Amino acid sequence: MDCAIAIMAYNEEMNIGRVLDALLSQDLETVHISQIVVVASGCTDRTEEIVLEYARQHPHICLIHQDRREGKAAAINLCKRHLMSHEIIVCHSADVIPTPRAIEHLVRPFEDPEMGMTGARPVPTNAPDTFMGYAAHLLWWLHHHLSLHRPKMGEVIAFRNVFRQIPRDSAVDEASIEPLIIGQGLNLRYVPEAVVYNHGPETLHDMIKQRRRIYAGHLYVKDKMGYAVSTMKLTRIVPLFLRQIIRRNKESADAVHPDIPLWRHLMWGPAVGALEAWCRILGIWDYTIWKQKPFIWAVADTTKDPASAGKAGV
Template sequence: MEKIKCSVGIFAHNEAGNIIPLLEAIVNQELRETEISEIIVVSSASTDGTDQLVSSFAETHKNVKLLTQPKREGKSSAINLFLANAQEDIAVIISADVIPAQQTIEKLVSAFKNPVIGATGGRPVPVNEESNYLGYIVHLLWRLHHRMALIYPKLGEMIAFRKVMDSIPKDSAVDEASIEAIIREKGLKLKYIPSAIIKNKGAENLADHIKQRRRIQNGHLWLKAHQHYKVVSQDSGILLKVVLQELKEKPQTFFKLAGAILLEVYCRLLGSWDYYVKGKNPFAWEIARSTKDLNQPKRERK
């Protein structure tokens, strides 16, 4: 059987702490029906040694290539640079602050045996401790993301797609959702693959959490206005359904859940204020630093 070849794109800005573990996780993927032809790291104005680490890694891994941008122009701009250089028809894009499980790329890419599938996404699983309230909120948001994606595919953190476009809107602050919109516009389908695990890290302080959620709301409003596409998390009916599922499964968390909902409403109001009143479009967003320590020691979770 002929293997499905893919180009992998990694997007980094000052990711020296995670870039080598990520590259090692990619080159050590368990592949059967899939082949990674190339790994392209796009480093945008990194000043912490990220570029030097990638260059050194590339010396012993010939399919790894480094592209640099002299200034940060947003992740969508970096994705466009990757698309202009990627050789294969299937692209996999990964933020440099996550780690995929060993079979994640195989699961995401092998789905393209079905010609109607245009994009696939896995399940992000945070490494944050749930013992504190913000950690609970981070896990809650990704559980709700999972529940929504089971109803209506929602892709994030790491996705694979057919390269049916030369570029995506460079002003988009929600690049995966912009790709979803293009794929659907082409008449292709999205597929959520919950067994394709991607480890990530949510914010560990309230300021970073609000910063992230505010920016995402702003980006989704921009997406609706400019690409005429509404992500499933903007659908109040589906949101209510997954919240009720969560409450039914974990009724003891009622008050914590209520607080998390109020915080999310606050963040969405801030994002809406930024978009409608201030006219902001944070496509080159301020980094939330507390989300970057993915490899710090964690206690085993049951």
């Protein structure tokens, strides 16, 4: 099964080579990557130069240049126009590293003609013995368990090319694609075997900046597209955290992280919950009061080290 990979990049000179290396070395059986397209949006570093070096060695890699940064949604729409002939498109963040079988697991479900969209499982590389690292692991663990029951896509997705474009002013591209796929009568599937590594914020400032922007984006999707992602309801999230405390088992694959002791869950877990609630309040303020749609957002610099999986014991 053929697929094309779309990578949206803004000043990703530290990561883009790692991402391309990981994609070029994928262990594939039934899936074939026919093209890799990198959209470089207003880059002022060596991102474009690095991509062109890879393109000279690998003809199926190509670069699309944008003079100025117009937001990830605009970059996705531009890339979709370039990939009109491809039935399956993998939308890949430029600061996420896929494991060797991730693309195979992500694309194989499209053998079912009713499959419209699949999502990978992001695993943070942050060290779990710091508060910010714990927060990253807890939030993505909750995301994982919610997605097992009601798919919530993030970081790396694949979709059937059945819609024209996503709203240019959306700050949450994956959440904007979900209702477009469902509206075509197609299915969503979360694929936990398709593991990809990302890196959560390492500072409180970056976390608040990221989480409030995401929640404001989810409010936009609910308001404009009539679709609520599965993580919007806290009533789904709190029971999952309590289950982790009650059924905690260091040897269990179900644990947030095997190296996190119980006291951290008891002390840091409620603090992460309070912080997330505050970020959501700020997101509500941004969207409803300030009328902000941060589709061109300030980069959270401390999230740009996904290749540190070994350092974090992942």
